[in-house]
Amino acid sequence: AVAAGPRPPLTVPRTVWPGVAATVRPAPKPEPRRIGPFTRGQWAGVVIVGGGGLLVAAALAVFFVRWFLSLDFMQDFLVTYPGEYHLPDTAPVGFPAWLGWQHFFNAFLMVLIIRTGLQVRTEKRPTVFWTPRGDKKGKTSLTIWLHQALDVLWLANGVIFVVLLFVSGQWMRIVPTSWEVFPNALSAVLQYISLDWPTENGWVNYNSIQQLAYFATVFIAAPLAALTGWRMGALWPKNATALNKAYPVEWARTLHFPVMIYFVAFIAVHVALVMSTGALRNLNHMYAAQGSVDPNAYADNWTGFWLFIASIVVTAGAWIAARPLVVAPVARLFGTVSGR
Template sequence: MDLAGSDFPLWLRAQHLLNFVLMGMLIRSGIEMLSSLPRLWWRNDCAPGTEWLKFTRRELPKEEGVYTSLMDERSVSPLLSLPGRENIGLGRHWHGLSVMFWVLNGIVYAALLFATGLWRRIVPTSWEVFPQAWDSLLMYLSLETPDISHFTPYDSLQMLGYTFVIFVLAPFQMLTGVAMSPAVRSRFPWFVKALGGHQGARSLHFIGLVIFSGFIVMHVSLVLLVHRDHNVIHMVFGGGEVTTARAAQALVIMVATIVAVVVFWIALSYWSLADRARAQRLTTAVTEVGRTIFLDRMRPLGAKKKAYTDRDISRFHWTNGLPPTEDESQLWVQARDNDWQGLTITVRDDINDVEQHLTLEDLRALPRHSYVATHTCMQGWSATSRWTGVRLTDLMDVLGPRPAGARYLMAESYGLAQKMYDNRPREPFYAVIDLETMAEEESILAYERNGHPVDEHLGAPARLRVESNHGYKHVKWVSRIMWIHDYADYGDGRGGTREDSALQAFNGRI
């Protein structure tokens, strides 16, 4: 079978169309993610005033703990972002789904390129391409149009551009994207550090997006400005005779297709906002496949293989959520004002209705574990600290052997959720983790940060630390931790407060 039976075979045109759809979804969901924290840094402590680029006029206070990251979130119209209106979780889900299909489409595209020999039209095979590309660039800058004979079917400048985008920029985006996963950072910290840490990867990823967007704009502009009739006929019909009638027909089809895709993008946003839980179920079902295959296999190196040291500790630490008020938890406020006297953390077996109440002194009497790790929020900020506390495995051992039927560990806070997506009264914040994550060496109940008691705004007197997950799993102001059989029996049944609000998936390793 001759897959390259025309200048632009059907498979090539179909994959270009699919790539157009997916790139739009990637860029739109990327806008949603960036709007959640419209600032970019090179330094990993994300200190206010040190951004190299920001998309907000809001100035942040320099003091820790008086400003939450959600207060910096921006609402973007669904016409521009996916899905829009301050939905970072769904934005991340759509981004992950789009990435999976975009990468798969790219793999098939590259395989067919080499299988059909069409790679020779894109990948230079002679050094002469560079001076020829320079001549083409000068011609474009002088606003002259290269003769059609320069295109066979691409000229040298196009060849270099396509080679760069396909074989350099696309892999670059993949690498900087996965570097922002806490699972990847925990397993391959050297890789993330080589990119400048979480913020370096985030900034580089944004720069790659700008380059990609610029290429798309330039590509489409040249299609319509340089030998338009020839271009649209080949893009729509694959080749053949160039006539005015065929060119007009091809242009109508092309414009109609672009309009249809734009309508699809916008409809996807409004469909998601109409029922966020439904959109979460759909996107989670798809992304869970990739997460299971690639990320769930990655487990942290452990504290003994030091990737981060005290020299990496950040000078500033953002927070998401403010400490409990007296209206939310009188017990926590009174204990705080009395140096935590009288406050206990409940360790419970919810399957057999068995529990113990531990004081802060009881926690300190358990085996002590300390390490340095980088905290990342799904909004994008990060901070590196030394955390000290008791491993979750040692903590739960106070109840004896793990009960039969226990499949998850659930942590609940003295504090309430910042808001409930359906506007019902706010409920205690909680999160669920699986047993394999719970058993990781860097999954602890922390009572110290950087050699001092945990700061009030960061979860005093004790908070959960699950370093292979994003921060929404690191419950602050912990009131109880318990064995459970199925997270479907708690809250709205999705595995945590953020998940119940359709703002994130159960597994926070992406």
């Protein structure tokens, strides 16, 4: 039975008294701060263990591929497919100045698009909004407006690039013109893994893995990014029932982020290979439009390097400036900017 009233007094002298533990409880330890699914210590363990595992796997891959390429039939394969094939006789040699400008502007916009895209993905409660003048219901966050405005500039730059690519004949450098591109690409990949890298001169001809990578980036990944972004953006017709059913927004959301990951991976690998396969020569090709059929030419010319550094400074400045204080005055030229 449960006592209904106060406990009756003791009938014997009290000999036991409650200690400190009966009234004082230790404060619970605070939860460790997590970055994503793991704490900092756990992330350090993941990096150490995962990095060590990757290094061991990479070393094993290098040893295996070097042994594989030493076999007689693979030596014959490398002679037949050295990693590149001859371009058509009408293919241009070298890079025009407009291509260097396009390359810089594309990289500049791509970095800002990735930055704002990640902000859009992680932004929970926007503090600044943009509303078009003719559509009061089209209110959106200033971050989304900046992301879409950069997308428009990137698309315009891309259209100009593709038109000039075909007008000048430069398309033959990044569009495969022979089925030999595939065995040559396999040859180039094996040579890269073996650390005995293929000899190439980008001023004259890309190797086949470069050609396939540039083709996929320009003609597959870029259109996918544009189409999925358009589907999720404000310019998509909201009342087009049949069109919305044929192309659900869920498809676009599923594809858009992996395409961005592809661009990030492409940029990282691209920059790493540019720097490790003759940085001064490669930077002169793309930033200074200087090169020669001699692969060793311009190997000690610093013009392209300093232009590259200037482009990094400009891009870093834009990265820092991409915040409401700087973006809002520009956004007001096209609509109304307001707070929460």
